[in-house]
Amino acid sequence: MKKKLCALLALALALAVFAGCSPQDKTFTKDGISVTVNGDFKEASKSGHALYLESDYASVSAKKESFDSLDGMTADTELRDYTQSVVDNNELGETQIQTGGAYDYFTYDKKNGDTDYTYTAMTLKGKDAFYLITFQVKKDDYDSRKGDVESWMKSVKVCRLNRVAGRC
Secondary structure (H helix, E strand, C coil): CHHHHHHHHHHHHHHHHHHCCCCCEEEEEECCEEEEEECCCEEECCCCCCEEEECCCEEEEEEEEEHHHCCCCCCCCCHHHHHHHHHHHCCCCCCCCEECCCCEEEEEEEEECCEEEEEEEEEEEECCEEEEEEEEEEHHHHHHHHHHHHHHHHHCEECCECCCCCCC
């Protein structure tokens, strides 16, 4: 009986230790953009980005582009038109744009240096700007991280959105 009790206590202790090892979710907010990722991410800086996060296996970048700074785009421009302009300006060819409700998104592969990456980019429209949030994962790791990317996308909030979904 004592052996069983000791074995159960050892198992409970092991479970408690390993359960506490997973990184806790953390929300980063800057310039009206927030995204929730796990605790593996740290905030960094990247020129031209309102928010930039890095981990050993992924990065998240967010850009805010005011209507005034975009040639030919105004508050009346549809989100899909902005999304298509992002695809065209980055020469991504026949990229399939999908909708996630208050946002559009698309996925593409690109080589950066010697490493192949899979990018998932989402766009949102605010009252005074469009937002481009990009999630970058090594291509070899993408299948195992796809669920994480989808969760991170759903967590994005932008203050001053025109639509109900995604408010801060």
